[in-house]
Amino acid sequence: MDFPVFFEDFEIGSSRVTHARTITEADIVFHAGHSGDFMPHHTDAEFCKTQPFKKIVAHGTMTFAIAIGLTVSSQPLNPHGMSYGYNKIRYPRPVFAGDTIKVNVKILSKEDHAKQPGHGILIEAKEVTNQHDEVVMYAEHVIIVEKRSAQKT
Amino acid sequence: MDFPVFFEDFEIGSSRVTHARTITEADIVFHAGHSGDFMPHHTDAEFCKTQPFKKIVAHGTMTFAIAIGLTVSSQPLNPHGMSYGYNKIRYPRPVFAGDTIKVNVKILSKEDHAKQPGHGILIEAKEVTNQHDEVVMYAEHVIIVEKRSAQKT
Amino acid sequence: MDFPVFFEDFEIGSSRVTHARTITEADIVFHAGHSGDFMPHHTDAEFCKTQPFKKIVAHGTMTFAIAIGLTVSSQPLNPHGMSYGYNKIRYPRPVFAGDTIKVNVKILSKEDHAKQPGHGILIEAKEVTNQHDEVVMYAEHVIIVEKRSAQKT
Amino acid sequence: MDFPVFFEDFEIGSSRVTHARTITEADIVFHAGHSGDFMPHHTDAEFCKTQPFKKIVAHGTMTFAIAIGLTVSSQPLNPHGMSYGYNKIRYPRPVFAGDTIKVNVKILSKEDHAKQPGHGILIEAKEVTNQHDEVVMYAEHVIIVEKRSAQKT
Amino acid sequence: MDFPVFFEDFEIGSSRVTHARTITEADIVFHAGHSGDFMPHHTDAEFCKTQPFKKIVAHGTMTFAIAIGLTVSSQPLNPHGMSYGYNKIRYPRPVFAGDTIKVNVKILSKEDHAKQPGHGILIEAKEVTNQHDEVVMYAEHVIIVEKRSAQKT
Amino acid sequence: MDFPVFFEDFEIGSSRVTHARTITEADIVFHAGHSGDFMPHHTDAEFCKTQPFKKIVAHGTMTFAIAIGLTVSSQPLNPHGMSYGYNKIRYPRPVFAGDTIKVNVKILSKEDHAKQPGHGILIEAKEVTNQHDEVVMYAEHVIIVEKRSAQKT
Numbered sequence: 001m002d003f004p005v006f007f008e009d010f011e012i013g014s015s016r017v018t019h020a021r022t023i024t025e026a027d028i029v030f031h032a033g034h035s036g037d038f039m040p041h042h043t044d045a046e047f048c049k050t051q052p053f054k055k056i057v058a059h060g061t062m063t064f065a066i067a068i069g070l071t072v073s074s075q076p077l078n079p080h081g082m083s084y085g086y087n088k089i090r091y092p093r094p095v096f097a098g099d100t101i102k103v104n105v106k107i108l109s110k111e112d113h114a115k116q117p118g119h120g121i122l123i124e125a126k127e128v129t130n131q132h133d134e135v136v137m138y139a140e141h142v143i144i145v146e147k148r149s150a151q152k153t
Numbered sequence: 154m155d156f157p158v159f160f161e162d163f164e165i166g167s168s169r170v171t172h173a174r175t176i177t178e179a180d181i182v183f184h185a186g187h188s189g190d191f192m193p194h195h196t197d198a199e200f201c202k203t204q205p206f207k208k209i210v211a212h213g214t215m216t217f218a219i220a221i222g223l224t225v226s227s228q229p230l231n232p233h234g235m236s237y238g239y240n241k242i243r244y245p246r247p248v249f250a251g252d253t254i255k256v257n258v259k260i261l262s263k264e265d266h267a268k269q270p271g272h273g274i275l276i277e278a279k280e281v282t283n284q285h286d287e288v289v290m291y292a293e294h295v296i297i298v299e300k301r302s303a304q305k306t
Numbered sequence: 307m308d309f310p311v312f313f314e315d316f317e318i319g320s321s322r323v324t325h326a327r328t329i330t331e332a333d334i335v336f337h338a339g340h341s342g343d344f345m346p347h348h349t350d351a352e353f354c355k356t357q358p359f360k361k362i363v364a365h366g367t368m369t370f371a372i373a374i375g376l377t378v379s380s381q382p383l384n385p386h387g388m389s390y391g392y393n394k395i396r397y398p399r400p401v402f403a404g405d406t407i408k409v410n411v412k413i414l415s416k417e418d419h420a421k422q423p424g425h426g427i428l429i430e431a432k433e434v435t436n437q438h439d440e441v442v443m444y445a446e447h448v449i450i451v452e453k454r455s456a457q458k459t
Numbered sequence: 460m461d462f463p464v465f466f467e468d469f470e471i472g473s474s475r476v477t478h479a480r481t482i483t484e485a486d487i488v489f490h491a492g493h494s495g496d497f498m499p500h501h502t503d504a505e506f507c508k509t510q511p512f513k514k515i516v517a518h519g520t521m522t523f524a525i526a527i528g529l530t531v532s533s534q535p536l537n538p539h540g541m542s543y544g545y546n547k548i549r550y551p552r553p554v555f556a557g558d559t560i561k562v563n564v565k566i567l568s569k570e571d572h573a574k575q576p577g578h579g580i581l582i583e584a585k586e587v588t589n590q591h592d593e594v595v596m597y598a599e600h601v602i603i604v605e606k607r608s609a610q611k612t
Numbered sequence: 613m614d615f616p617v618f619f620e621d622f623e624i625g626s627s628r629v630t631h632a633r634t635i636t637e638a639d640i641v642f643h644a645g646h647s648g649d650f651m652p653h654h655t656d657a658e659f660c661k662t663q664p665f666k667k668i669v670a671h672g673t674m675t676f677a678i679a680i681g682l683t684v685s686s687q688p689l690n691p692h693g694m695s696y697g698y699n700k701i702r703y704p705r706p707v708f709a710g711d712t713i714k715v716n717v718k719i720l721s722k723e724d725h726a727k728q729p730g731h732g733i734l735i736e737a738k739e740v741t742n743q744h745d746e747v748v749m750y751a752e753h754v755i756i757v758e759k760r761s762a763q764k765t
Numbered sequence: 766m767d768f769p770v771f772f773e774d775f776e777i778g779s780s781r782v783t784h785a786r787t788i789t790e791a792d793i794v795f796h797a798g799h800s801g802d803f804m805p806h807h808t809d810a811e812f813c814k815t816q817p818f819k820k821i822v823a824h825g826t827m828t829f830a831i832a833i834g835l836t837v838s839s840q841p842l843n844p845h846g847m848s849y850g851y852n853k854i855r856y857p858r859p860v861f862a863g864d865t866i867k868v869n870v871k872i873l874s875k876e877d878h879a880k881q882p883g884h885g886i887l888i889e890a891k892e893v894t895n896q897h898d899e900v901v902m903y904a905e906h907v908i909i910v911e912k913r914s915a916q917k918t
Contacts (some may be wrong), residue, residue: 021189021344022351022362026332026791030187033645034215036174036222038786038838039230045787046865046896056787060236061221062187065214069189073344073532077192083213085243091236100352131352174650175657175668179485179638186339191480191532198481199559199590209481226650226838253658284658327495327803328810328821332791340489340521342480342528345536366542367524368493374520375495379685379803383498389519389550396544406811437811485638492798497633497685504634505712505743515634633801646795646827648786648834651842672848673833674799677826681801689804695825695856702850 003076006148007120012107018074020102021066023058023095031062058095063137067128070103080146087123087140093130100131108140118150156229159301160273165260171227173255174219176211176248184215211248216290220281223256233299240276240293246283253284261293271303309382312454313426318413324380326408326437327372329364329401337368364401369443373434376409386452393429393446399436406437414446424456462535465607466579471566477533479561480525482517482554490521517554522596526587529562539605546582546599552589559590567599577609615688618760619732624719630686632714633678635670635707643674670707675749679740682715692758699735699752705742712743720752730762768841771913772885777872783839785867785896786831788823788860796827823860828902832893835868845911852888852905858895865896873905883915 032038040047041057048056095101104127113119122145128137185191193200194210201209248254257280266272275298281290338344346353347363354362401407410433419425428451434443491497499506500516507515554560563586572578581604587596644650652659653669660668707713716739725731734757740749797803805812806822813821860866869892878884887910893902 019344019346020350020352022349024331024335024791025789026330026335026794027187029332029789029791029795030183030335030645031218033642033648034180034183034187035218036645036648036650037218037225038648038784039225040784043787044785044865045863046785059218060238061214061218065184065188065190065212065218068214072190072192083244085213085241086239087241088238089242090238098351100350172650172652173656173658175655177485177637177641178483179488179636179641182483182485182489182638183339183641186336186342189339189342189344191342191478193478196481197479197559198557199479251657253656325803325805326809326811328808330790330794332789332794333493335791336489336493336794337524340486340493341524343524343531345531365524366544367520367527371490371494371496371518371520371524378496378498391519391547391549392545393547394544395548397542404810406809483638484636485641488636488638488642489798492795492801495798495801495803497631497801499631502634503632503712504710505632639799642795642799643830646792646799647830649830649837651837671830671833672850673826673830677796677800677802677824677830680826684802684804697853697855698851700850700852701854703848 002079004080005078005145006080007110007122007145008148010107010110010122010145012110015104015106016075018070018103018105020100021070022100023066023097025097027062027066028056028058028097031059035059035061037061053094053096055096058097060091060137063091063095063101063128064089064139067101067103067126067137067139071105071126081122082144084121084142084144087142088138090138091136092138093134093136095130095136099136101128101136103128113144116144118147119144120147155232157233158231158298159233160263160275160298161301163260163263163275163298165263168257168259169228171223171256171258173253174223175253176219176250178250180215180219181209181211181250184212188212188214190214206247208249211250213244213290216244216248216254216281217242217292220254220256220279220290220292224258224279235297237274237295237297240295242290242292244290246287246289248283248289252289254281254289256281266297269297271300272297273300308385310386311384311451312386313416313428313451314454316413316416316428316451318416321410321412322381324376324409324411326406327376328406329372329403331403333368333372334362334364334403337365341365341367343367359400361402364403366397366443369397369401369407369434370395370445373407373409373432373443373445377411377432388450390427390448390450393448394444396444397442398444399440399442401436401442405442407434407442409434419450422450424453425450426453461538463539464537464604465539466569466581466604467607469566469569469581469604471569474563474565475534477529477562477564479559480529481559482525482556484556486521486525487515487517487556490518494518494520496520512553514555517556519550519596522550522554522560522587523548523598526560526562526585526596526598530564530585540581541603543580543601543603546601547597549597550595551597552593552595554589554595558595560587560595562587572603575603577606578603579606614691616692617690617757618692619722619734619757620760622719622722622734622757624722627716627718628687630682630715630717632712633682634712635678635709637709639674639678640668640670640709643671647671647673649673665706667708670709672703672749675703675707675713675740676701676751679713679715679738679749679751683717683738693734694756696733696754696756699754700750702750703748704750705746705748707742707748711748713740713748715740725756728756730759731756732759767844769845770843770910771845772875772887772910773913775872775875775887775910777875780869780871781840783835783868783870785865786835787865788831788862790862792827792831793821793823793862796824800824800826802826818859820861823862825856825902828856828860828866828893829854829904832866832868832891832902832904836870836891846887847909849886849907849909852907853903855903856901857903858899858901860895860901864901866893866901868893878909881909883912884909885912
């Protein structure tokens with residue numbers, strides 16, 4: 001069930017959209033306990049009533065984890081790629097319980113890997129939107145991918 | 154229990170270390186289900202035996218979530234600060250069940266906020282280390298902080 | 307706290323009813339993560355609005371697991387019985403968050419075990435109903451039970 | 460990301476294999492709490508030492524839920540199919556913490572649906588095996604699938 | 613499935629023993645997140661190596677919650693009784709992952725309720741022991757129970 | 766991040782208030798599964814409609830665990846103190862999903878430890894209140910604290 005894709009096969013500008021998932025109160029409660037982040041913005045509804053959004057907001061780390069989960073469960077594993085890290089994560093709008101999010105994945109750039117011959121560096125934009133098509137998270141994912149041209153023959 | 158700190162009070166180069174937390178098999182199982190990321194590197198021990206690390210590795214998104222949890226639970230809430238995002242996340246080494254991680258937080262840089270008068274932009278380096286003092290994650294956290302000089306008098 | 311019952315003691319047609327349990331949104335979220343089944347019928351409220359039931363439905367595998375949980379927690383363990391499997395599982399109606407289910411257990415049939423002397427095969431009907439007395443699941447449970455007549459004297 | 464398949468397209472005897480997943484102690488603990496089934500076979504290690512298998516065994520309902528999770532996460536959703544129930548579930552061998560299971564799905568039979576014109580009944584065998592290629596669960600899944608021939612033109 | 617018992621029916625000195633349950637690493641991880649108690653004694657294995665017990669100890673609040681769970685799941689609900697509180701909780705020895713605990717419940721004392729005619733106050737000793745028959749928790753539970761003599765005729 | 770306090774430093778009557786936390790339906794569902802306490806007061810909404818409070822009430826053991834979690838996460842660890850047990854726990858009012866609780870901690874009494882020279886016994890009152898400032902739990906926590914006067918010089 002793997003889906004092998006080499007560096008040469010990625011096209012700048014090509015994109016895909018993941019499944020969607022509804023974020024629930026239970027997710028926020030789980031995430032507070034899982035991460036140990038019990039900031040009042042995530043766990044104290046009375047405090048939140050005094051804040052601009054008036055209600056509990058999801059953890060940014062949860063939106064990130066669920067977004068990455070959506071991207072990996074929406075397509076088969078590429079055995080030639082390896083996640084290297086992220087160059088940027090931004091949260092332009094909050095996520096609330098009841099929101100349904102999905103991820104738009106787009107190939108932003110490709111360049112040769114300076115230190116690892118036979119590999120390239122791919123940057124994927126991961127834009128997370130809610131049910132109103134508003135962007136709630138934006139990340140640039142750095143992926144190292146093997147080149148076909150470097151495969152043993 | 155808040156601990157108000159203004160932009161002027163942060164010193165470049167100052168640092169703190171959080172509590173530590175042992176990552177367990179249960180955390181990895183829980184994170185797979187919570188994030189929906191069931192990649193074989195995190196959930197299939199037989200597959201992992203065929204890979205370089207020989208055993209299941211923790212999700213990068215979990216290390217991130219728990220690291221941020223450690224930083225917020227290790228000091229009081231600063232009502233003058235607001236998380237804006239991250240500029241860089243890297244995972245130089247894997248985290249395994251049984252590893253104990255903690256976070257070293259260091260003020261990297263400060264600059265005025267170009268668009269929000271009365272606020273500054275703080276970059277904190279968050280370096281996550283394991284029990285062997287090896288770096289397993291590195292992040293640069295962007296925080297917007299109010300200036301004391303801009304407070305109403 | 308065991309409650310030993312031999313094959314001879316079961317009466318065809320006799321029945322019992324379990325405790326009831328309310329299914330919650332948290333149960334469905336938890337089950338998706340536990341089972342890895344993130345089908346949109348269970349995790350995407352926007353998709354569900356376009357479907358006949360208009361809202362998220364519980365996983366059939368969860369109704370099954372909770373129903374069996376209700377039957378085993380509602381009476382003491384019978385050390386002479388062993389679950390062998392199920393002959394039929396049907397889901398005539400959906401279960402939604404907020405529904406309260408209970409299980410009606412009825413002895414359907416008894417026959418000698420062809421290959422294991424001293425044992426019989428019991429079929430129990432397990433009918434799961436919601437708070438409107440509608441059947442939401444029906445299962446036939448196959449149980450192998452020791453005979454009293456085969457006990458050493 | 461749907462993958463529409465009509466009744467006519469299924470071939471008796473064709474098969475596929477899912478991803479694999481390692482069952483952990485944490486899964487068994489979670490499942491006991493989620494299902495409410497705290498039978499000593501699943502939660503009391505001292506009791507289990509006195510039993511034939513000498514250690515805690517996974518709940519049959521968990522093996523079932525995770526197996527179905529593996530089958531639905533290993534291929535895209537077919538919008539023309541609907542799960543109707545199961546005709547048989549058997550558990551020939553126990554599953555222990557540390558076992559890695561996967562599911563072999565095979566088309567067993569096809570027949571016209573007597574009461575729903577334009578639909579057929581598909582029976583899929585779902586054979587769950589562990590890392591020793593031993594069968595730990597066997598199920599026959601009944602799925603109702605729309606026929607292409609019945610689609611509006 | 614209720615089991616009605618009036619105040620008059622309780623006998624001082626009578627006792628019962630519950631089912632047993634093995635405490636796991638997963639339970640401790642889960643409890644830390646559920647309670648928000650991430651004290652290093654429960655979550656930091658490296659810290660624990662420097663402490664007298666050398667390993668992670670279970671939360672006292674978890675032993676308490678699971679012990680009460682064992683007592684209520686081991687006998688039917690008494691509709692005439694109501695939990696009022698506890699007079700004493702002590703933890704003479706630690707509980708570790710892998711320990712199997714059960715609860716010995718004994719009627720310690722009975723007295724008329726000074727302010728609620730028709731009711732009595734029952735004190736039950738709840739002694740939690742591990743697999744070595746060592747006491748790991750001791751609690752005195754205060755229960756208010758209706759009198760038969762006060763029932764309407 | 767420890768905050769060492771000796772027995773001599775505690776002042777009778779001094780007090781502090783913890784962060785607050787909103788109790789959710791998800792917490793109650795988790796706690797039922799974690800503790801194994803599925804009493805209908807906590808898990809059966811239809812039963813609860815027939816009871817005085819008309820809705821599901823939180824487990825007393827959960828209020829206790831979360832209250833202790835709030836007290837330990839709201840101040841640094843005191844390496845000179847050790848929890849010994851509780852002298853009294855009372856639940857004057859129920860907690861419902863949606864309630865926000867916090868803990869008021871007050872030093873009630875101090876006395877020398879009869880058997881452990883160099884230590885004292887501290888009793889802290891832990892009063893848990895909801896968002897209406899009503900007391901929902903009251904506990905007296907017994908803590909053994911080292912004396913400064915007994916430290917090696």
